[in-house]
Amino acid sequence: MTSKNLLTALLPLVSDLSRELPERERYRRLLEAMRALLPCDAAALLRLDGEWLVPLAVDGLSDDTLGRRFKVSEHPRFEVLLRSPEPTRFASDSALPDPYDGLIEGFHHHLEVHDCLGCPLFIDERPWGLLTLDALDPLRFDSIELDALQAFASLAAATVNVADRIERLALRAEDEHQRAEVYRQASGQQSKELIGQSKPHKRLVEEINLVGGSDLTVLITGQTGVGKELVAQAIHAASPRAHKPMISLNCAALPDALVESELFGHVRGAFTGALSDRRGKFELADGGTLFLDEVGELSLTVQAKLLRVLQSGQLQRLGSDQEHQVDVRLIAATNRDLAEEVRSGRYRADFYHRLSVYPLQVPPLRERGKDVLLLSGYFLEQNRSHMGLGSLRLSADAQAALLAYDWPGNVRELEHLIGRSALKALGQHRERPRILTLSAADLDLPSPSTAQENPASQLQTASSVAVAVGDLRQATDRYQRQIIEACLTRHQQNWAGAARELGLDRANLSRLARRLGLK
Template sequence: MQQSITIDKVLLNIALNLSTSRSHTQQYQSLIEGVAQAFPCDASCLFIFDEDGFLTPVAVKGLMSSVLGQRYFPKAHPRLEAIVQSMQPVRFDADCTLPDPFDGALMSEEYCMDVHDCMGISLYVEGQQVGVLTMDALTVGAFDDIDRVAIETFAAMAAATLRNIGQLQALKAQNQKQQSVTQTLIQQARSQHGEMVGLSPQVNQLRNNIATVAQTDYAVLVTGETGTGKELVAHSVHAQSHRRDKPMIYVNCAALPEGLAESELFGHVKGAFTGANGHRAGKFELADGGTIFLDEVGELPLLLQAKLLRVIQHGELQRVGSDQHLMVNVRIIAATNRQLENEVEAGTFRADLYHRLNVFPIKVPPLRARDGDIPVLAGYLLEKVRQQFNAPNLHVHPKVLTQLEALPWLGNVRELEHTLTRAALHAIQQGVSTLHLHHFDTSLDLDDVKNTSSYFPKESQPLRTLVEDYQRDVIAYALNQTGGVWAKAAEFLQMDRGNLYRMGKKLGVNK
């Protein structure tokens, strides 16, 4: 009787949610919370189908959050395939020999325990399959006494919720669709740069900042350490702006050839200099009506900074060798891993240009400051390896995830991706699907993490001094590891060679 009352209450909450304005994420989570209340399971997962026929988890309970970063192809997972092929609930007893897609992902006091009883049901609305619901229990026979009508009723309500969410998302997508070749190219460019993954408050705040400034034409200065995803932020700002159907032109300021930098930015006319055999538009002209992204803007020489300032102030430029003034309408997004305030103080960056760029600053948090994001990122980043090497069951052992979360990640998301990729390749070579500590570099040793405490000051010191001391030691270490070759040291530290050389020179590293 009590179970019947609980199920009735859960079903009522689901029905009420159908008519609310709650976000789809909240509705997904409400469904999975309802499963835990109504049925005797220790873990559950709600999937939806994506356009490629993969099952994508949208809410979990009792499972590691890394599951949310994965996609599951039913044919690669026999249990999921059996559930998808059946319109009735499917039971898998404790002695079932089919591999479980969540092996190693079930949370418990013992970290990892084998799942005993499992159940799954496909979610249908008017004959259309919209998702899958799975339940796992550590108790043998946990699902023996489940009322068939209760589980089918719950499934019907869950399916209705998924259809409502899908229809709303389809309407929004239709309203936002732009019928132009340019927009298609922009979307392709965005897909190449990935997506912003994370559930932490820091990443949610980052998304809010992007949404706040995107619809304006204000200049945006994106700051953050190497590897945090500054370029991804720039693409997100452009994609959410009213200029999204116009081009976004990328400029790596650190890689601009010294003698041709002005021509690259502003263009030139025929005969302007040796080799100028014709007229050529610069990056700003190409970006007219859209956005220009000035990556590593702190690397621009002072002379070019003055000319850039004029374009920002008046929208006016001159091609090299021309007397004609051209007008452009360009939104500026700049990015740097430098502290430009310090550069202004040192006289290497113009104060007026800094203030023109810093209208709306966005600071991208380092990975070590993103609470709880490493498991989700690990699942997402490993997806590339799974698809590339046809290893759908590849996952990280929970103890390893705990170790990963304890590391400083000085290279941030980029370093995490490279570390996971190397470990995954080692695991695949050995024919195993679980990434253990021995698959990773020695940098995973927590003693290395503890040793970073030597950088903590025993007495009051300026933060800039501490950071520079650490940078100096890291560069020297990288040079020692690579035989004193700057190019190899830059590759070791995953940064541009020119940037590293200038930083080393500034810090007094002589190799």
């Protein structure tokens, strides 16, 4: 590789440093330049987050890779790369398993032997993450000079440094991260993140960041399984209370007789079995956040007592006359239509309005497009680790089936499906495989509907209809009408969701539907 070639590849990236680019686009251009400079079949940029490596951009790897979270201690090659201050190339016969085996895009056979090298990225002399390159040809990197990769890594570090600084300036992410880190250390748990890149998901994250910095009461609504508790945790982590505890209570899991004790606490002798004083959830959450899940299940009596606490910040333990002052931020969640519950007399209007100061709707999984694959990657990596496999991946028909399915149970259904399917697929092998591939048959999902065939197939169908009737305009209108009706059926007559799937602006879809007689 000549110095001229290296300079030609690096100059556009140097120019990008002074440009305002979306983080995703900046990283995509980085990998694109690296693959032009250092020919390979796959490349990835990963950020080190505690003991996990998080993929920020991939090129040549399957879509679900972006949803995976690689635990460094479970991937020896990553450990080696992070320990080395310089680029490292692994021998083609290395016994260390490769984290990307089976994930190279467009290849569905086992990749037991290939060329692999990587380089750590440092920012302020601290390890920030990794650049990795993989090739199917074991000799592909023979001609690569590691100095060139080191030079590229230095520019890559500058690129991610710029991206980090822009993000901190725009969203004050540095302070939020520090608060979230304190909370994670206090809880002793891995940070749970919201995974997705779809427009509905990004809008949700924007709202979380907006309301997180306030002290407003938030009512999270959405279907069962969309991840309302995860949203509540994200709001807490983005708030000034992040260093304080977040206490949760599932209101549907307790009978009415115990809900009051759980919320407000009790004194000794307040009821049979109350052998000592006990603080309730409000007191435990003092200074922090209280999350009430399934808040639609609360009785009218408990609603009235909760309303008093929300208004005054004062509560009494059961069996006590003493007042306790608490400072608690309340986040509630429900899958019920509480406005309808109020109209039917099953819910207090004043309590509902206290809860819904800032209503936040979590989109169903069927409206999030390819987020299904990112979430699948996250769950696949979890199951791969638990099952002790080298790689757990999806076949092309499995990915198509996941994208076509309607997901009535949302993210929770997807999580359970991946775990169940992986276990069943493993049981079909007499010997434990190194790479386990889940097919559409393993997932036991319906095949993709004809309405979601590829464009060429749809064009062929439309063409045959036009020939049959002899009138192109009428045939085209009929075909568009069928496509829109099928899409609306899949989205339960939700026009916004149908517009997103069809790639149309909602207003344009509405105008088209009126012209076709659908409205």
